[in-house]
Amino acid sequence: MWAGRAQAYASSFAGVCAHPVPRLLDAARVGAGVRVLDVGTGTGTVAEAACARGAGVTGVDAEADMVEWAARAVPPAAIHLAVLPQLPFSEGLFDAVTANFVLDHVGRPRAAITELRRVVRPGGRIAVTLWAVPEAAGQALLGRAVRDAGVRDAAVRDAGLRDAGPPVPSRPAGPAAEDDFPRTETGLTELLTWAGLRDVACEPVRWEHRVPADAWWAGAVAGLGPVGQFVASRPERTRADIRRHFDLLSTEFAIGGGELALPHAALLAWGRR
Ligand SMILES: C[S@@+](CC[C@H](N)C(=O)[O-])C[C@H]1O[C@@H](n2cnc3c(N)ncnc32)[C@H](O)[C@@H]1O
Known part of the structure; x- marks a missing residue:
């Protein structure tokens, strides 16, 4: 779905995905000096905002086209090709991990969230966004x-x-039942708790995208x-x-x-x- 589409994404849907980014970074406690990994970085919106806060930023994406775009758009960040649920980083390497509208697209969300937990240090934060179901108008x-x-x-x-x-279709073909979770506040909270995270919280974000x-x-x-x-x-x-x-x-x-x-x-x- 994303292969070769960095240009199209940057000039259209990246705008709608940018809205929750400040709250996502706040939830992950991203600030100056924080080592943050942005997974499924796309054209680099989250990576760029994290750099602007003075964080040390690494980004990964599954698509070479996105990686090239983000590397050009956000030169201070280190951007790599990597596909969830496997990340090429040692355990506990990052203070914070973010994933903005990425869990929507992975085939194995439970394996993916387990991998995000692996690469964050004990006490470090993970913050994710997801499109809510049912979808807004x-x-x-x-x-x-x-x-x-x-x-x-x-x-x-x-x-x-x-x-x-x-x-x-209204969503991509979903994961296998044993790997899936309800796309609701309760479902997402349970997923993060299931992965072994503590102090889990989830809140709805609503906005009007002008385009x-x-x-x-x-x-x-x-x-x-x-x-x-x-x-x-x-x-x-x-x-x-x-x-x-x-x-x-x-x-x-x-x-x-x-x-x-x-x-x-x-x-x-x-x-x-
Ligand atoms: C909706 S876009 C979001 C991009 C970016 N996070 C943003 O906020 O604009 C989803 C991104 O996730 C990437 N992606 C999808 N599946 C992935 C996977 N299994 N591992 C890593 N990245 C993935 C896609 O290539 C795409 O760039």
């Missing part, structure tokens, strides 16, 4: 546009097939997010149908000048090793 916009466009029917027409293919409608659509067409992957894989004519419904539904969120105010809801959780 702004997050649901693209999926609604796909459904309203009757894409299953359109896919049949375009492909000349009897079967319309996969249903519209030009064209930029939001461009992120989807570039294949970002599960719905974006679906939109990007449709033929041109189907994409045009979805865009028409996107424009109709967008009037609910329009604030003038081609901009939308899209309500979003996430969960922020933290704990101490």
Whole structure:
């Protein structure tokens, strides 16, 4: 989902993911001199904010394209290629570990959180964010546009097939049941507690993301997010149908000048090793 998409991510969805970053860094107690690891750093938003606080920052991401982008964008940080649930660091190396909207995308969240705990020192902090389920109205916009466009029917027409293919996804294919957890305050709290963290807390974060409608659509067409992957894989004519419904539904969120105010809801959780 992220391969080769650093440019598209930086100019669209990175903006919405940036909102909780100050609270994430506060929860991880990131300040001057703190050795912090930002996992799934993407284009480096969290790494950059941590550097601005005077922290010593290491970042990792599973995608080479993201690693290159973050290394260029945040020169004071050391950025490496690494894929959860395995990190190339010795036990207890960091004072704090952050992961902003990364647990959403890993196939083995329990193994991933166990690995985050391993690399933080005793007493050090881990802070993570996650998209809340059910999703807020702004997050649901693209999926609604796909459904309203009757894409299953359109896919049949375009492909000349009897079967319309996969249903519209709202999340990536989930982890195996034994590795999964409920995407709720209780579910995320229990995950961090299960991993052996102490003083675990979790709180909802809600905000309105203001973005030009064209930029939001461009992120989807570039294949970002599960719905974006679906939109990007449709033929041109189907994409045009979805865009028409996107424009109709967008009037609910329009604030003038081609901009939308899209309500979003996430969960922020933290704990101490
Ligand atoms: C939604 S983006 C968030 C990026 C960044 N944390 C931010 O706040 O903008 C998710 C990132 O997680 C990375 N990622 C996904 N699965 C991963 C894994 N198993 N290990 C490390 N990074 C992963 C993706 O490549 C992508 O850059």
